[in-house]
Amino acid sequence: MSGTEPITAEEVDRLVEQIERDAGVGGYHLHPDADFVRGLVRGLAENERRYGYRSCPCRLSMGTKEADLDIICPCDYRDADLVDHGACYCALYVSADVKAGRTTVGSIPERRPPRAEREKARAGVTATPGVVGSLAFPVWRCSVCGYLCARDAPPLECPICRVGRERFARFI
Amino acid sequence: MQLVHVNGTDKGPVMLYALSTCGWCAKTRELLTDLGVAFDYIYVDLVGPEEQKEVIEAVERVNPSLSFPTVVIGEQTIVGFKEKELREAFT
Numbered sequence: 339m340s341g342t343e344p345i346t347a348e349e350v351d352r353l354v355e356q357i358e359r360d361a362g363v364g365g366y367h368l369h370p371d372a373d374f375v376r377g378l379v380r381g382l383a384e385n386e387r388r389y390g391y392r393s394c395p396c397r398l399s400m401g402t403k404e405a406d407l408d409i410i411c412p413c414d415y416r417d418a419d420l421v422d423h424g425a426c427y428c429a430l431y432v433s434a435d436v437k438a439g440r441t442t443v444g445s446i447p448e449r450r451p452p453r454a455e456r457e458k459a460r461a462g463v464t465a466t467p468g469v470v471g472s473l474a475f476p477v478w479r480c481s482v483c484g485y486l487c488a489r490d491a492p493p494l495e496c497p498i499c500r501v502g503r504e505r506f507a508r509f510i
Numbered sequence: 511m512q513l514v515h516v517n518g519t520d521k522g523p524v525m526l527y528a529l530s531t532c533g534w535c536a537k538t539r540e541l542l543t544d545l546g547v548a549f550d551y552i553y554v555d556l557v558g559p560e561e562q563k564e565v566i567e568a569v570e571r572v573n574p575s576l577s578f579p580t581v582v583i584g585e586q587t588i589v590g591f592k593e594k595e596l597r598e599a600f601t
Contacts, residue, residue: 374533381531395531398554398566398576428533445534445590448577452570 345383354379360500367437369429378430396428414481415449479509513552524549527569527580530556534591538579
């Protein structure tokens with residue numbers, strides 16, 4: 339299942355550096371335990387090699403990008419979990435308080451809906467009717483951070499949280 | 511990757527459904543090992559597609575959100591790395 343060569347320590351280091359840099363720019367923080375972070379980032383690298391994208395290391399990938407889109411790191415649930423629990427599901431990302439050691443985090447409940455509900459929700463997605471005709475541009479929403487933009491098509495990359503354009507959905 | 515048995519004190523059937531890439535799963539496995547109980551674990555992300563379907567159904571029966579780690583101790587199911595609950599289950 340996994341690649342023939344093991345992920346090297348250097349590869350993990352490089353990826354940690356990149357994720358940490360992007361997190362800092364966006365106002366996010368990584369878990370204060372460096373070894374814990376390295377373990378999760380190694381999992382992300384492993385998943386990228388296995389599936390072709392960085393699927394959440396703490397969730398089971400279904401092996402297709404379409405089915406896993408909401409759990410490609412950073413996942414659609416990160417920001418809500420940071421607000422409610424001070425950490426995302428795998429705890430790669432934590433709040434400023436956790437980062438500073440003022441509070442600690444443990445394993446948190448799974449916010450992602452069960453498989454059957456996700457499939458139903460995906461089938462039912464449609465743009466809001468009514469106001470569309472009165473707008474000069476359609477409005478696109480980033481499913482990870484909620485960034486909205488009014489333009490003909492979503493950006494190649496979210497300018498706020500850096501996820502790819504496939505994470506955008508038509509909002510209005 | 512299949513079922514792996516870890517030797518220890520027999521406290522009845524203890525099954526850990528885990529992901530090889532998950533930090534909380536690793537912590538759960540370490541805790542069970544430290545507690546010295548006999549248990550089995552399986553890395554659900556590493557089983558072949560045929561068996562994976564069966565394992566997924568087994569997990570969903572006790573934990574419909576199919577999240578990991580899921581520990582089944584006899585009739586009890588503990589979802590997530592719940593250190594206190596796991597320790598209490600073996601006292």
